[in-house]
Amino acid sequence: MSAFDVRDLLKAAGHPGQLKAADAVHYAPTTSAIPPAEVGAPRDHGGAVSPVVLAGSVRIADLVLVVILGFAIHHIQLADMVGLGWRYPAAILSVAVLAVALFQAFGSYRIAAFRSFLKPALRLTAAWSLTFLVVATVMVFAKVADHYSRIWLATFYGLGLAMLLLERFALLHFVTARMRRGQFDRRTAIVGGGPLAEELIRALEAESESGIRIVGVFDDRGDTRSSSVVAGYPKLGTVSDLVDYARSTRLDLVVFTLPIAAEDRLLQMLAKLWVLPIDIRLSAKATKLKLRPRAYSYLGSVPVLDVFDKPMADWDIVTKAIFDRVVGAAMLIVLAPVMLGLAIAVRVTSPGPILFRQKRHGFNNETIEVYKFRSMYADQSDFTASKQVTRGDPRVTPLGRFIRRTSLDELPQLFNVLKGELSLVGPRPHAVHAKTNTTLYDQVVDGYFARHKVKPGITGWAQVNGWRGETDTDEKIQRRVDHDLYYIENWSILFDVQIMLATPLSLVTTKNAY
Known part of the structure; x- marks a missing residue:
């Protein structure tokens, strides 16, 4: 949904008090419940690490390292005896591309695979071994195996596996250090209270691989209608306070738990929040609409409807x-x-x-x-x-x-x-x-x-x-x-x-x- 769509929606909805942008930022916070630790969280939005960029960077690193290693081994072992020609470059590139494709298929580029070593290392070993099995099989059936040095191929396999495992070990320490700082977390605010919010929070907490870190709950309803604590998370204020919060600390995602039937309330809140550089989602648990799975995006396995995406990401x-x-x-x-x-x-x-x-x-x-x-x-x-x-x-x-x-x-x-x-x-x-x-x-x-x-x-x-x-x-x-x-x-x-x-x-x- 674009910025122009939002303003058109607000006009079409006939809100007499159409909110100015000033209403979204110039106010005194109505609550002192925001924990000091949260207010002091990093405002540097570049401090977060994108899992998409990290996984893509590891793919590129794998491809480049395998190619460099293949040429290096040929230079050390065979440069004085066998020229490169076209056969060895073709084999090296085939190994590199096939290996990256199989690593992807074996789940080696998931963030979870970067956060531990033993099981991901076994999957990586299996994918790397399958790569060489496929390449060797193709060489035999194409009747070109005699054109390649078996020592070169065996060395390529052994040193390549060692290099990749060493890379994953270093990556484990890199990811672990940044996870301690919360740089992989998607800092998420929940808008709305009551049973719907509690159900959503429980579902998100059950998704250990989603990277969601809930920072608190915001609700425009008074304390008589909305509890000060929802599923163990404090109510930090109203939606207006949420705008102030997003200006003072890093916030990546807002999830609404209001039903679509509450159209007026949703539009009033979106009028304040769409100016922020954050993703905004509507919990699918908050609507009785049953859409096709492809109509949803997912936080882990929790379905949500996309309302806004930040203009630039990853x-x-x-x-x-x-x-x-x-x-x-x-x-x-x-x-x-x-x-x-x-x-x-x-x-x-x-x-x-x-x-x-x-x-x-x-x-x-x-x-x-x-x-x-x-x-x-x-x-x-x-x-x-x-x-x-x-x-x-x-x-x-x-x-x-x-x-x-x-x-x-x-x-x-x-x-x-x-x-x-x-x-x-x-x-x-x-x-x-x-x-x-x-x-x-x-x-x-x-x-x-x-x-x-x-x-x-x-x-x-x-x-x-x-x-x-x-x-x-x-x-x-x-x-x-x-x-x-x-x-x-x-x-x-x-x-x-x-x-x-x-x-x-x-x-x-x-x-x-x-």
Whole structure:
């Protein structure tokens, strides 16, 4: 379900008091039940380890190590007697690909297989042995066995098995250490109380391999209708408190136990929660609908209905991080002479620091400090963005007008990219107290904070479509947010590349950046 679907649903439902994004974040928590240990849990969302990425990385490592070992053994044993030709590379690649496929079939890439050694080692040995049995059988039936060294094949089998078992032993220690820190846990909040919540919690607790760690229960109903403890877990507050909780500590998943019949309550809660970068599910135990098994997703074996998915997860996060770091570092190297020249120009043309630092909203509403070349006179710099820059603004230096118009003042934000605070492409980071005229952005636009479900970027879809610069009207900030949400819902690396290629032209054609 997309961000636009949510807003359409709320309108269609006819809620007279349609919730502003501000309602989802600006409030005083109504309970003090949140344990201090939970509030202090890591807010660094990158600290969690994705089981999907880990399993994929182990697959790649297995494939690469087996290939390297096969060539290394040939080089040591046979280089002076038998050339590689095409036969040995073909055999090595066949062993590597077949081994990974059989490891998958034998369950060697499940997280459970990384958390113990003996039984997974036996399965790995069986799969590795079957790999060589199949390869040897094919060689015999294809009448090519005489073209291969039996010593090479036996050494490949023995050293390969030893290498793989040693790798799994090291992986066991890696996984165990991170499990102690809770980095494989999916920190999960339950919304709703009563028998439905208790039944769901019991079912999740029975799933030892699901990786679910329940942090507590949230319920909008008062204590007279909702117990303060549900299945041994404390009620930590209302759904509004849940938003505050997700901003202050790591939360990966929210599961609703409300029946679908409670449509109004569900919509009101979703209006607050959809701005968060978390997965939201509806417990199948809370509905009398009996759907086909394929209609559900599963937490272990517990069926749930998908309501929202975080925009980026698992390999998406890894891919975007690599793209940002590699391309960002390359841009920094290429543009270093330009940045050096601009730094000298800023220092020479007006007294004061070269860089301007400003607090802005980052991922999940975190406050980050963004770097820019200073474009205003030092004694008139506006650190809180209390007044927008307008055409002919006397606070802006002559050089500042040029670098703001061309966005050259943004180049130091490449350092923010390398630090992991910004992406190259994403919604532009707004100043914490940014306003249109006298109204804060989040009080103008429904779902404003949903743009923080991904890292902000140096450039974005809104900017290349002309929505950059001064935002002095409600319509301008609304259109900017609409474009930001479109980007979040349709993100891909190719989309990022498209936006980066379109950015230089947009800098030339945009006329409202002062």
